[in-house]
Amino acid sequence: MNISDAIAALDPKHGIHVDGRGTGADRTFTVQDPATTLDLAEVADAGPAEATAAVDAAARAFPGWAAQTPRARAELLRRAFDAMIAETDLLAGLIVAENGKSQADARAEVAYAAEFFRWYGEEAVRSEGDYAVAPASGTRTIVTHRPVGVAALVTPWNFPAAMATRKIAPALAAGCTVVLKPAAETPLTAIAIARILHDVGVPDGVVNVVPTTDAAGVVTTWLEDQRVRKISFTGSTEVGRRLLRQAADRVLNSSMELGGNAAFVVTADADVEAAVAGAMVAKFRGGGQACTAANRLYVHADVADRFVGLLGAEVEALRVGPGADADAQVGPLISARAVDGIRALVEEAVAAGATVAHRGAQPEQGWFYPPTVLTGVAPDSPILRQEIFGPVAPVVVWDDEESMLAQVNDTEFGLASYVYAGRLQDALRIAERIDAGMIGINRGIVSDPAAPFGGFKQSGLGREGARDGIREFQETQYFSVEWT
Numbered sequence: 125m126n127i128s129d130a131i132a133a134l135d136p137k138h139g140i141h142v143d144g145r146g147t148g149a150d151r152t153f154t155v156q157d158p159a160t161t162l163d164l165a166e167v168a169d170a171g172p173a174e175a176t177a178a179v180d181a182a183a184r185a186f187p188g189w190a191a192q193t194p195r196a197r198a199e200l201l202r203r204a205f206d207a208m209i210a211e212t213d214l215l216a217g218l219i220v221a222e223n224g225k226s227q228a229d230a231r232a233e234v235a236y237a238a239e240f241f242r243w244y245g246e247e248a249v250r251s252e253g254d255y256a257v258a259p260a261s262g263t264r265t266i267v268t269h270r271p272v273g274v275a276a277l278v279t280p281w282n283f284p285a286a287m288a289t290r291k292i293a294p295a296l297a298a299g300c301t302v303v304l305k306p307a308a309e310t311p312l313t314a315i316a317i318a319r320i321l322h323d324v325g326v327p328d329g330v331v332n333v334v335p336t337t338d339a340a341g342v343v344t345t346w347l348e349d350q351r352v353r354k355i356s357f358t359g360s361t362e363v364g365r366r367l368l369r370q371a372a373d374r375v376l377n378s379s380m381e382l383g384g385n386a387a388f389v390v391t392a393d394a395d396v397e398a399a400v401a402g403a404m405v406a407k408f409r410g411g412g413q414a415c416t417a418a419n420r421l422y423v424h425a426d427v428a429d430r431f432v433g434l435l436g437a438e439v440e441a442l443r444v445g446p447g448a449d450a451d452a453q454v455g456p457l458i459s460a461r462a463v464d465g466i467r468a469l470v471e472e473a474v475a476a477g478a479t480v481a482h483r484g485a486q487p488e489q490g491w492f493y494p495p496t497v498l499t500g501v502a503p504d505s506p507i508l509r510q511e512i513f514g515p516v517a518p519v520v521v522w523d524d525e526e527s528m529l530a531q532v533n534d535t536e537f538g539l540a541s542y543v544y545a546g547r548l549q550d551a552l553r554i555a556e557r558i559d560a561g562m563i564g565i566n567r568g569i570v571s572d573p574a575a576p577f578g579g580f581k582q583s584g585l586g587r588e589g590a591r592d593g594i595r596e597f598q599e600t601q602y603f604s605v606e607w608t
């Protein structure tokens with residue numbers, strides 16, 4: 125099936141998935157292909173009424189879903205994993221079409237996204253509590269974990285499948301029902317996932333998906349609805365802060381996966397070729413549009429020339445093009461605005477003395493920015509202080525570990541970082557001093573459903589993945605039992 129037929133079969137004009145059915149709205153919005161800027165689909169544009177209908181469905185479904193045995197929930201989650209894997213071609217095709225990433229990146233995202241269902245299927249049956257003798261009184265304490273209730277999920281466009289499943293899977297495992305608002309740039313993948321979950325037998329109302337261009341209207345409707353007991357958000361720190369302020373009015377249980385500014389540290393005795401290979405993944409996967417993307421490369425002076433030379437050769441050889449081309453390695457950015465923003469950041473850095481040391485290809489059509497290596501970047505340059513979210517690698521040379529670490533930690537963000545070193549204990553010494561939730565040691569990727577994903581400082585609150593992820597959707601309750 126070609127992608128236009130697949131999108132037509134999805135019937136996105138009825139893409140509001142509520143109570144197990146696709147419904148439309150008074151309005152639609154257009155999704156564009158960032159590689160061609162052509163229109164891909166018209167999608168139902170939900171408003172507050174549809175947002176409330178989604179909560180109605182989720183609230184109705186909650187008691188039944190929470191009462192299912194963990195094994196029953198686990199088996200459905202496992203079926204969801206199998207179905208997503210079976211639908212890899214469709215899901216990867218949708219991701220390539222609406223997000224623009226390469227086919228390899230899209231297929232890797234589908235595998236990663238599906239894995240959350242397998243992991244949390246396995247975790248659903250292991251959410252044990254605790255039993256203790258109170259130290260002084262001898263009373264007995266029984267600790268249990270209950271599903272928090274209806275959860276509102278809000279996701280970004282950069283991983284249209286994985287950011288949705290990283291929330292849906294633990295929520296369902298815990299016994300919660302969900303209302304999900306995907307990003308308006310990439311709603312098609314989320315609609316397809318809702319259909320897949322429906323087809324494997326997830327009961328009506330347990331997963332509801334509400335595409336919209338009125339993000340603030342829909343999410344505010346949810347935050348103000350007393351039946352919604354949880355907000356789980358992935359996106360920018362700016363929007364996360366706004367949602368936290370709104371959530372404060374109801375002291376709403378909140379999980380925030382926000383922006384990053386990852387450092388990529390290379391020591392003097394690192395395996396330079398391995399470091400370059402790691403940097404290519406950490407920087408150019410998804411065209412650099414990842415919260416974990418290496419934003420600043422700190423390379424020891426002894427190996428800097430070699431590192432930049434090898435990295436530059438790789439960057440110049442990158443095949444840049446539409447993800448629909450099977451051999452493309454780096455696709456377009458998500459929007460014309462993103463391209464303009466990155467161009468401005470690079471121009472500013474160059475005006476302050478940086479050099480464009482290497483540059484890759486730039487297709488003429490579509491929202492592309494050429495993969496770029498910058499050297500001689502001033503330490504206070506804005507490009508080192510804010511998320512680039514694009515294929516630009518600024519290299520900073522260091523020779524003093526203390527001052528390098530001070531620069532690495534001089535950021536409001538603390539999501540991911542990377543350290544390449546010859547000896548594990550040097551890598552760990554540096555990693556233990558970096559204020560970030562996830563550190564890749566001699567590897568350029570940190571995402572793993574079985575590991576706790578999340579950040580320090582203004583990169584967020586809470587963790588997704590691992591055992592931690594299910595706790596985000598549970599309330600802890602204990603019973604104090606008289607013992608006389």
Ligand code: NAD
Pocket residue numbers: 278279280281282283287305306307308339340341343344358359360361363364366367380381382383384414415416511539578579583584
């Ligand atoms: P964004 O904050 O603009 O949007 C994220 C989501 O919030 C979208 O669904 C959007 O429609 C919605 N939104 C926007 N304004 C809103 C409002 N006023 N009220 C309610 N919802 C609103 O972010 P983005 O551009 O889609 O994604 C990129 C950002 O996401 C980057 O900062 C990146 O680092 C971050 N991100 C973080 C993680 C993580 O796990 N920490 C993962 C992926 C992306």
